[in-house]
Amino acid sequence: xxxxxxxxxxxxxxxxxxxxxxxxxxxxxxxxxxxxxxxxxxxxxxxxxxxxxxxxxxxxxxxxxxxxxxxxxxxxxxxxxxxxxxxxxxxxxxxxxxxxxxxxxxxxxxxxxxxxxxxxxxxxxxxxxxxxxxxxxxxxxxxxxxxxxxxxxxxxxxxxxxxxxxxxxxxxxxxxxxxxxxxxxxxxxxxxxxxxxxxxxxxxxxxxxxxxxxxxxxxxxxxxxxxxxxxxxxxxxxxxxxxxxxxxxxxxxxxxxxxxxxxxxxxxxxxxxxxxxxxxxxxxxxxxxxxxxxxxxxxxxxxxxxxxxxxxxxxxxxxxxxxxxxxxxxxxxxxxxxxxxxxxxxxxxxxxxxxxxxxxxxxxxxxxxxxxxxxxxxxxxxxxxxxxxxxxxxxx
Amino acid sequence: xxxxxxxxxxxxxxxxxxxxxxxxxxxxxxxxxxxxxxxxxxxxxxxxxxxxxxxxxxxxxxxxxxxxxxxxxxxxxxxxxxxxxxxxxxxxxxxxxxxxxxxxxxxxxxxxxxxxxxxxxxxxxxxxxxxxxxxxxxxxxxxxxxxxxxxxxxxxxxxxxxxxxxxxxxxxxxxxxxxxxxxxxxxxxxxxxxxxxxxxxxxxxxxxxxxxxxxxxxxxxxxxxxxxxxxxxxxxxxxxxxxxxxxxxxxxxxxxxxxxxxxxxxxxxxxxxxxxxxxxxxxxxxxxxxxxxxxxxxxxxxxxxxxxxxxxxxxxxxxxxxxxxxxxxxxxxxxxxxxxxxxxxxxxxxxxxxxxxxxxxxxxxxxxxxxxxxxxxxxxxxxxxxxxxxxxxxxx
Numbered sequence: 001x002x003x004x005x006x007x008x009x010x011x012x013x014x015x016x017x018x019x020x021x022x023x024x025x026x027x028x029x030x031x032x033x034x035x036x037x038x039x040x041x042x043x044x045x046x047x048x049x050x051x052x053x054x055x056x057x058x059x060x061x062x063x064x065x066x067x068x069x070x071x072x073x074x075x076x077x078x079x080x081x082x083x084x085x086x087x088x089x090x091x092x093x094x095x096x097x098x099x100x101x102x103x104x105x106x107x108x109x110x111x112x113x114x115x116x117x118x119x120x121x122x123x124x125x126x127x128x129x130x131x132x133x134x135x136x137x138x139x140x141x142x143x144x145x146x147x148x149x150x151x152x153x154x155x156x157x158x159x160x161x162x163x164x165x166x167x168x169x170x171x172x173x174x175x176x177x178x179x180x181x182x183x184x185x186x187x188x189x190x191x192x193x194x195x196x197x198x199x200x201x202x203x204x205x206x207x208x209x210x211x212x213x214x215x216x217x218x219x220x221x222x223x224x225x226x227x228x229x230x231x232x233x234x235x236x237x238x239x240x241x242x243x244x245x246x247x248x249x250x251x252x253x254x255x256x257x258x259x260x261x262x263x264x265x266x267x268x269x270x271x272x273x274x275x276x277x278x279x280x281x282x283x284x285x286x287x288x289x290x291x292x293x294x295x296x297x298x299x300x301x302x303x304x305x306x307x308x309x310x311x312x313x314x315x316x317x318x319x320x321x322x323x324x325x326x327x328x329x330x331x332x333x334x335x336x337x338x339x340x341x342x343x344x345x346x347x348x349x350x351x352x353x354x355x356x357x358x359x360x361x362x363x364x365x366x367x368x369x370x371x372x373x374x375x376x377x378x379x380x381x382x383x384x385x386x387x388x389x390x391x392x393x394x395x396x
Numbered sequence: 397x398x399x400x401x402x403x404x405x406x407x408x409x410x411x412x413x414x415x416x417x418x419x420x421x422x423x424x425x426x427x428x429x430x431x432x433x434x435x436x437x438x439x440x441x442x443x444x445x446x447x448x449x450x451x452x453x454x455x456x457x458x459x460x461x462x463x464x465x466x467x468x469x470x471x472x473x474x475x476x477x478x479x480x481x482x483x484x485x486x487x488x489x490x491x492x493x494x495x496x497x498x499x500x501x502x503x504x505x506x507x508x509x510x511x512x513x514x515x516x517x518x519x520x521x522x523x524x525x526x527x528x529x530x531x532x533x534x535x536x537x538x539x540x541x542x543x544x545x546x547x548x549x550x551x552x553x554x555x556x557x558x559x560x561x562x563x564x565x566x567x568x569x570x571x572x573x574x575x576x577x578x579x580x581x582x583x584x585x586x587x588x589x590x591x592x593x594x595x596x597x598x599x600x601x602x603x604x605x606x607x608x609x610x611x612x613x614x615x616x617x618x619x620x621x622x623x624x625x626x627x628x629x630x631x632x633x634x635x636x637x638x639x640x641x642x643x644x645x646x647x648x649x650x651x652x653x654x655x656x657x658x659x660x661x662x663x664x665x666x667x668x669x670x671x672x673x674x675x676x677x678x679x680x681x682x683x684x685x686x687x688x689x690x691x692x693x694x695x696x697x698x699x700x701x702x703x704x705x706x707x708x709x710x711x712x713x714x715x716x717x718x719x720x721x722x723x724x725x726x727x728x729x730x731x732x733x734x735x736x737x738x739x740x741x742x743x744x745x746x747x748x749x750x751x752x753x754x755x756x757x758x759x760x761x762x763x764x765x766x767x768x769x770x771x772x773x774x775x776x777x778x779x780x781x782x783x784x785x786x787x788x789x790x791x792x
Contacts, residue, residue: 001604001661003515003537006668013671021468046460055684059451064442068645072417104500104649104678111677119399136675141399208397249464251683253500253649265397268406272398275405279532281507282500286682287647288451 009136023356036355036383038371041180041331043248043301045374050299051247054292067288073278075102075256075285079294083256086297091229093260101257101273102285105250106216108277109240109257110137113212114172115276116269118143122171127157129334129363131180131214143171147364155182155325155334156190159197166201172210173198177227178217178329181363181370185221185328188228195234202236208264211237216255219246219300221329222307235262243293245331248301254289306331309373309380316384321396331374338394342369348393353386405532419752426750432779434767435752437576437727439644439697441770446695447643450688463684469674471498471652471681475690479652482693487625495656497669498681500649502612504673505636506533508653509608510568511672512665514539518567523553525730525759527576527610539567543760551578551721551730552586555593562597568606569594573623574613574725577759577766579706581617581724584624591630598632604660607633612651615642615696617725618703631658639689641727644697650685702727705769705776712780717792727770734790738765744789749782 002010023037058067074080080097087095103109118124120142126134128147138145148165149158166173175194177186198209213230218241221227230237242255259270277284284290310327317324323336335357337345342360346369349355360368373380398406419433454463470476476493483491499505514520516538522530524543534541544561545554562569571590573582594605609626614637617623626633638651655666673680680686706723713720719732731753733741738756742765745751756764769776 001659002512002664002668005515006512006672009671009675010664010667013667040466042466044461047464051464052455052460055455056452059448059455064448064644065440067647068443068447069647070436070438071647107677107679109677116398116402119401133675137677140675140677248460251463251465251467251680253679253682263397268398268403271406271409272402275409276402279405279529279536280676281503281533281536282678283503283649284647286649286685288685289682 005139019356019358026354026356030354033382034354036353036379036386038373038375038383039356039358041245041372041374042250043245043374044376045248045301045305047248048296048299048301050296051249051292054295055288058288058291062291067291069287071284071287073274073284075100076287076290076294079290082294082297087258091232093229093231095258095260098270099259099261101259101270101277102290103240103255103257103277104253104282104285105244105255106214106240106242107133107137108253108282108285109242109255110174110212110214111140111280112257112273112276113210113238113240114138114141114143115280116272117171117210119171121169123167123169124172124174125162125165125170126174129155129181129360129365129368130174131176132362132364134174146170155179155184156186157194159193162194163197163201166197166209168205168207170201170207170209172212174212174214175230176214178221180217180330181332181358182325182334183327183330183332184325185225185227191228191230191233198234198236208236210263213237213239215239216242216245217330220303220306220331222303222310222327225328227329231258231260231262236264238263246300247293247296249289252286252289254285254293256285305377306374309375309377312377313371313373313380317387320388320391322387322391331372333371333373335369335371337367337369338390338396340367342367345369349386349390352393353383353390355383355386355390401535415752415754422750422752429778430750432749432751432775432782434769434771435754437768437770438646439641439770440772441644441697441701443644444692444695444697446692447645447688450691451684454684454687458687463687465683467680467683469670469680471496472683472686472690475686478690478693483654487628489625489627491654491656494666495654497653497655497666497673498686499636499651499653499673500678500681501640501646501651502610502636502638503529503533504649504678504681505638505651505653506570506608506610507536507676508669508672509606509634509636510534510537510539511676512668513567513606515567517565519563519565520568520570521558521561521566522570525551525577525756525761525764526570527572528758528760530570542566551575551580552582553590555589558590559593559597562593562605564601564603566597566603566605568608570608570610571626572610574617576613576726577728577754578721578730579723579726579728580721581621581623587624587626587629594630594632604632606659609633609635611635612638612641613726616699616702616727618699618706618723621724623725627654627656627658632660634659642696643689643692645685648682648685650681650689652681701773702770705771705773708773709767709769709776713783716784716787718783718787727768729767729769731765731767733763733765734786734792736763738763741765745782745786749786751779751782751786
């Protein structure tokens with residue numbers, strides 16, 4: 001009854017979501033405080049007070065025809081101007097409203113740019129492990145996702161392997177730093193090397209290779225970690241961003257796409273992105289939330305909360321003998337499975353300890369599991385004895 | 397630089413939007429009160445007070461983690477339950493939350509169901525004239541849009557022509573009543589006949605032909621006009637709905653898809669629609685607005701405002717000698733161009749009278765123009781002398 005493509009999608013439907021649903025059922029059966037659900041990246045830090053204040057003020061004082069009405073498909077001028085100004089201040093860029101398209105979160109932004117760029121059969125490279133939805137997003141436009149490996153210590157790109165995977169059919173490289181699922185943050189030298197490789201391949205093939213930087217976690221970094229701004233390193237770089245994590249608004253679907261003037265065919269790309277947003281059915285990013293984020297450019301969700309979770313979880317798991325990627329950003333811990341088939345470990349954690357993890361193969365990387373630690377601190381603390389018993393079980 | 401498909405889209409980019417942009421420029425040049433912009437379906441009636449009250453109450457009193465958080469991709473249970481209850485009360489149906497998927501407006505709903513159903517090359521029939529975005533939506537999934545004629549008095553379907561256009565490759569028929577751009581509302585006998593034709597063709601071909609009813613204007617009807625509920629007439633009917641017009645929230649992108657249990661493969665269709673919403677990048681309909689509409693099921697934008705506009709505009713244009721489709725619903729008047737090429741009429745109206753109309757060919761129907769009368773009543777009244785001068789010019 002349903003399309004062939006969708007049959008495939010339904011069958012492979014996100015293991016993450018399935019786990020989330022199962023977690024809800026288990027919470028009903030065993031009690032929410034006895035199930036440790038690390039399956040989904042749903043922030044446990046409330047939106048900052050500025051968001052509530054802006055919402056109430058706008059709804060109470062501004063014209064409802066404006067706040068709930070259509071605007072240019074790219075978004076309200078005042079929102080795009082506010083974001084451009086904020087980026088310029090932070091990164092010494094020279095963006096204007098014209099460089100921005102407001103989108104339905106970073107997921108919407110990625111679909112808009114892929115719709116804009118991809119012809120059927122075009123290749124899109126990304127580094128393993130990666131957010132599993134990239135597969136769907138690239139398939140939406142009949143592109144081909146090409147996996148490129150990383151080192152297994154920091155999960156930074158393997159540059160030699162990247163070079164081999166760039167072909168005349170490569171249309172884009174998607175990077176995601178801070179990374180879901182590893183928590184890796186690419187330092188400047190990684191971006192410099194990526195830019196150098198892409199530039200050389202563009203010249204070799206006479207093509208354009210766009211660097212798509214998926215950055216919903218840019219503001220969630222720890223210690224002295226810095227996330228370099230990609231458009232400073234490469235001429236064909238676009239940024240997909242979101243307020244889902246930085247303002248804890250994942251359900252609101254509000255984000256944006258940055259399209260610098262330096263892009264090859266910048267004018268065409270901007271015009272097409274504007275149309276793409278409409279014809280994909282989004283039309284525009286939700287209007288009231290556009291006006292809210294315009295006023296909340298300096299607000300941030302409480303990163304210290306996630307940092308505390310990270311410190312306690314990472315510390316305890318390392319002490320127990322688990323091998324973990326060093327988590328510099330985002331709110332995920334990437335842990336090596338103590339047995340080769342990580343599904344076995346996920347099953348044991350669930351059944352024996354009521355700990356819900358996500359299998360690494362959902363991110364294109366079997367043998368590892370992801371822990372989303374954007375949960376209450378209590379959940380972290382209460383789960384630790386279970387992790388310790390699992391370490392004993394597997395003799396770590 | 398951009399994909400081949402998008403080059404086509406950008407080139408043909410909606411004449412409606414182009415006109416809207418031009419209207420803004422003209423308003424700056426000549427003064428907003430001297431430009432009569434009838435180009436875009438942007439409601440001029442504010443959202444009802446219930447919406448503002450619900451927004452402020454929810455933001456002030458409910459848990460921000462809930463109101464801005466992720467939920468099941470289909471939407472909050474309470475929202476879907478409220479809508480199901482409302483529909484059941486109005487139409488004596490038996491829907492539950494499981495029959496509903498919350499979407500990013502009706503545009504999102506159409507993309508979700510088309511993504512769910514279409515294989516490349518599948519045909520989707522619709523009646524001329526039709527909302528031009530159907531072309532894009534069907535092309536998004538490599539479907540083929542097939543135009544089927546209507547009569548030129550009421551703009552009801554030509555049934556004999558419909559029969560000819562239904563083939564073994566027909567996957568769906570999209571109807572839109574109340575209609576954009578004609579204002580036609582299909583009476584019960586039209587739905588009965590459509591259902592009978594589709595049922596016969598399903599049996600003849602051994603296929604499923606889904607009836608997709610695009611209903612953003614269901615609540616905008618005049619006089620004693622009734623909009624029959626399609627799922628009561630045909631087993632394979634789905635409804636795409638929106639709060640854009642009924643609650644004047646077009647910029648918020650909040651709507652829903654109704655998937656009855658009677659659908660062929662109902663379970664598969666529902667599972668796929670859920671996944672489609674996610675992989676298209678929408679993920680879910682905006683969360684706060686979902687909670688708002690759950691509380692506003694009985695609220696309605698002020699239809700009397702549009703009815704006054706309709707009465708005055710329709711009355712004056714008929715008196716001036718224009719030929720108009722009888723407008724029973726939505727907020728569009730469909731007017732026969734006094735010259736064969738309606739683009740000539742659109743140009744004269746714009747240049748001589750600062751009246752902005754949309755060419756009929758944007759709706760697959762040259763020779764007619766659309767007037768969106770969801771504007772201030774003053775705009776209607778002040779535009780009438782211009783329409784009268786145009787009638788004189790063309791000797792109507």
